Amino acid sequence: MSWLTNYVKPKLQKVLNARDTPDNLWHKCKSCGQMIFQKEFEANQRVCAHCDHHDRVPPLDRFNKLFDNGKFELIALPEVKQDPLKFKDTKKYTERLKIARAATGDTDAIKVAVGKINGQQTVIAIQNFFFMGGSMGMAVGEGIITGAREALNIGAPFVMFTASGGARMQEGILSLMQMPRTTVAVQMLRDAGIPYLVVLTDPTSGGVSASYAMLGDVQIAEPGAMIAFSGPRVIEQTIREKLPEGFQRSEYLLEHGMVDMVVHRHELREKLGTTLALLMGGRNRKRAAE
Structure with missing residues (x-):
């Protein structure tokens, strides 16, 4: 029995444990x-x-797939005041921020980078749904404005990837103020003749969909993305009617003229490159002539 207990049994335990x-x-x-x-x-x-x-996709993964050869430069975003309202629900807002930062490795729910898509220099801002549901607070507002300013400075198009549950309640009115602020930033791009493209991903809702998410010169959506202001259950309870199949999904919005195209993720980089080339063609020819 010593051979079985001293040799075979330990070997079996080692093999079984290795399968964890x-x-x-x-x-x-x-x-x-x-x-x-x-x-x-x-x-x-x-x-x-x-x-x-x-x-859903983390921002860095998207940057790697979108930019030529995965090469890009992150743009430093300004710091904002943490917990300006000293907010607390079941947890302190500062504690929620610490948890989100530890889980994602990000400072807040947005990243902005500059690189090239099919040779066209482009500024891209991406909301991170994994960071407190991509909620729009002061940091997100400052990130979008910083991205728009960078696009203005270098004369490059600005592409916004939205993924958010809406405004960040822990920042109250300061969060809602980001709606007009980002709208002004988009208007600055428009006045300068710089393209602003929006890619709507799942989900895009609340104050985000009521501001910069629906102001693109071209509105692109990923398949099956929920794009809404209020959720379907809230609407059904309010109007007391059953909503149509696929209501508030990207395909439904395309059918009703709210978005310009629904593009599969595998084709998104190529579609963005083609669209940017068309929109920037005249501007690039003018630069070359000068």
């Missing part, structure tokens, strides 16, 4: 429930290979 898998090895699709190998899921740009569901 890490928590992040598989991804379960939120739409169809299929289990997808995490590496394959990431390689497919976080799109389900079974049902084509477009999952």
Whole structure:
């Protein structure tokens, strides 16, 4: 028995323990429930290979896929006052910020970068839904304004990727003030003749959809993205009627003229490059002549 207990049993335990898998090895699709190998899921740009569901994407992953050869430069964003209202619900606002920063590694719910898409220098701002639901606070407002100013300074188009549950309640009226501030920034681009494109991703709602998210010269949406001001349940309870199938999804908005195109994530870089080339063609020829 000593051979079985002293040699075979420890070997079996070692093999069985080695089979323990890490928590992040598989991804379960939120739409169809299929289990997808995490590496394959990431390689497919976080799109389900079974049902084509477009999952949410962190900003740095998007930058790597959008810019030529994955080369870009992050733009430093101004610091804003933390917890200006000393807000507390079940947790202090400062505590929620610490948790979000630890989970994402980001300072707030937006990143801005400059690089080239098909050779066209472009400024891109991306909201991070993983940071407090991409909520719009002072930091997000300052990020968008900084991106718009950079686009103005270098004469490059500005592309905004939205992903947000709306205004950040912990900042109250200061959050809502970002709606007119960002609208003014968009108007500055328009006055200068610089293209402003918006890519609506899942979800885009609340004060974000009521301001800069719907002001693009070209409105692009990812498939199946929820784009709304209020959620469908709130609307149904208010009007006491059943909403149409697919209501507030990108395909429904395309059919009703609210967006210009719905573009699959795998085709997004090429579509952006073509659109930017068309919009910037005359401006680039003028630069070359000068």
